[in-house]
Amino acid sequence: MSTPPLHSALEPLAFLLGEWVGEGEGSYPSDIRDFSYREEVRFWHGGKPVLLYTQRTTDRDDGAPLHTEMGYWRPLPEGRVEVVISHPTGHAELSLGSVADGVVDLASTSVVATATAKEVTAVERTYRVTGDELTSTLAMAAVGHPMTHHLAATLTRA
Amino acid sequence: MSTPPLHSALEPLAFLLGEWVGEGEGSYPSDIRDFSYREEVRFWHGGKPVLLYTQRTTDRDDGAPLHTEMGYWRPLPEGRVEVVISHPTGHAELSLGSVADGVVDLASTSVVATATAKEVTAVERTYRVTGDELTSTLAMAAVGHPMTHHLAATLTRA
Numbered sequence: 001m002s003t004p005p006l007h008s009a010l011e012p013l014a015f016l017l018g019e020w021v022g023e024g025e026g027s028y029p030s031d032i033r034d035f036s037y038r039e040e041v042r043f044w045h046g047g048k049p050v051l052l053y054t055q056r057t058t059d060r061d062d063g064a065p066l067h068t069e070m071g072y073w074r075p076l077p078e079g080r081v082e083v084v085i086s087h088p089t090g091h092a093e094l095s096l097g098s099v100a101d102g103v104v105d106l107a108s109t110s111v112v113a114t115a116t117a118k119e120v121t122a123v124e125r126t127y128r129v130t131g132d133e134l135t136s137t138l139a140m141a142a143v144g145h146p147m148t149h150h151l152a153a154t155l156t157r158a
Numbered sequence: 159m160s161t162p163p164l165h166s167a168l169e170p171l172a173f174l175l176g177e178w179v180g181e182g183e184g185s186y187p188s189d190i191r192d193f194s195y196r197e198e199v200r201f202w203h204g205g206k207p208v209l210l211y212t213q214r215t216t217d218r219d220d221g222a223p224l225h226t227e228m229g230y231w232r233p234l235p236e237g238r239v240e241v242v243i244s245h246p247t248g249h250a251e252l253s254l255g256s257v258a259d260g261v262v263d264l265a266s267t268s269v270v271a272t273a274t275a276k277e278v279t280a281v282e283r284t285y286r287v288t289g290d291e292l293t294s295t296l297a298m299a300a301v302g303h304p305m306t307h308h309l310a311a312t313l314t315r316a
Contacts, residue, residue: 004223044213046223048210050246054228056204065162065204070212070228071244074272082272084250086229088208092250094272112270114232114240114252 004047009075012099013051015129016043016073022134023060024153030143036060039153041134043073050074075099081106090117095125102129119143122124132157160206167233170257171209173287174201174231180292182311188301191233192216197311199292201231208232211243233257239264248275253283260287277301290315 006090020041020062027034037057044052051073071085071093077132083095091113097106113120120142128135137158138151164172178199185192195215202210209231229243229251229273241253241264249271255264264283271278278300286293296309 044264046226048223048246052226052228052246056265065206068204068210070210072246074246074248074274076274082248082274084244084246084248084272086244086250088206088210088230088232090230090232090240090242090252092242092244092252092270094248094250094270109272110270112250112252112268114242114267115254116232116234116240145241 003045006030006045007049009049010045010051013043013073013075013081013104014081015102015149016051016104016127016134017045018043019158020134020155021158022153022155022157024057024136024151027141028140028150029145029148035066037066037153038063039155041136041155053083089120090114091120092122093123095123097125103127161203164203165205165207167207168203168209170199170237171231171233171239171262173260174209174262174285174292175203176201177316178292179316180311180313180315182215182294182309184309186298186300186308187303187306188277193224195224195311196221197293199294199313211241247278248272249278251278251281255283261285280305 024037024039026137032090038060041055050152054070056068066079069085069087074082078147079099094110095106104127111120122141124139126137134155136140139147140151141147164248182195196218197215199213212228214226227243227245232240237257239255243251252268253266262285266281269278280299282297284295294311294312297307299305
């Protein structure tokens with residue numbers, strides 16, 4: 001199946017398009033241990049003014065599946081973007097952010113959770129593309145902790 | 159890449175696994191016209207106790223992309239399931255439902271929206287599998303209308 005032309009509204013986010021693979025490190029002041037992971041990220045489009053996004057991480061040592069998430073990035077006028085991400089942990093994350101010079105800064109406007117999900121109250125993300133390198137960070141306020149760094153990864157365009 | 163073994167918690171939802179293709183009809187008492195669509199649904203897993211779900215629809219006449227959505231189905235004890243779905247329209251839908259005899263009934267527990275999304279206040283879905291046929295319905299309360307039928311589709315396991 002051929003890829004349709006890029007919608008002009010997606011041009012400010014076009015630097016994210018593609019498949020990205022690399023590694024990251026995670027930590028959090030809860031009961032989890034620091035961990036290293038392999039990450040795959042994919043941004044693509046289907047001709048409409050929205051980016052499709054999937055991500056998955058695996059244990060860097062034994063390849064066991066860790067996290068995965070997927071959702072949509074909606075460009076807005078004036079260098080802004082709205083993001084909707086579903087998590088298998090029972091969370092949905094809605095964010096608003098800015099896009100400029102290859103950098104996306106996102107802050108959640110709401111994080112909602114199913115009845116059995118852990119408490120996550122807010123998420124902040126950054127994505128920075130320089131050439132074929134994507135670096136990303138994620139901080140969150142969760143399980144009683146204020147906004148705290150959780151993840152940092154460096155990926156290369158596959 | 160080989161598929162890992164099915165997690166035992168997913169057994170009650172295993173009848174959904176696979177790729178499904180078919181057609182549907184949509185209507186709503188807003189300003190949209192009745193429409194016919196082609197639909198592809200995929201349920202799969204990665205070894206964890208959660209189903210991954212993607213869906214997309216295209217115009218039945220000209221193949222133009224219509225809707226797409228993706229998310230996670232989390233089985234709970236006692237024939238219940240939690241679902242998190244992201245929509246490119248700027249919505250996230252969290253639902254709780256029951257699973258019995260090849261039928262899943264879902265009702266949203268919350269529908270959250272980005273600032274630019276249309277108003278959707280509640281969604282109800284049914285999925286019914288009989289052999290290799292999946293029939294689904296979706297009703298929603300949206301843009302000032304109470305819970306009203308919106309979509310019905312019949313798919314076949316591909």
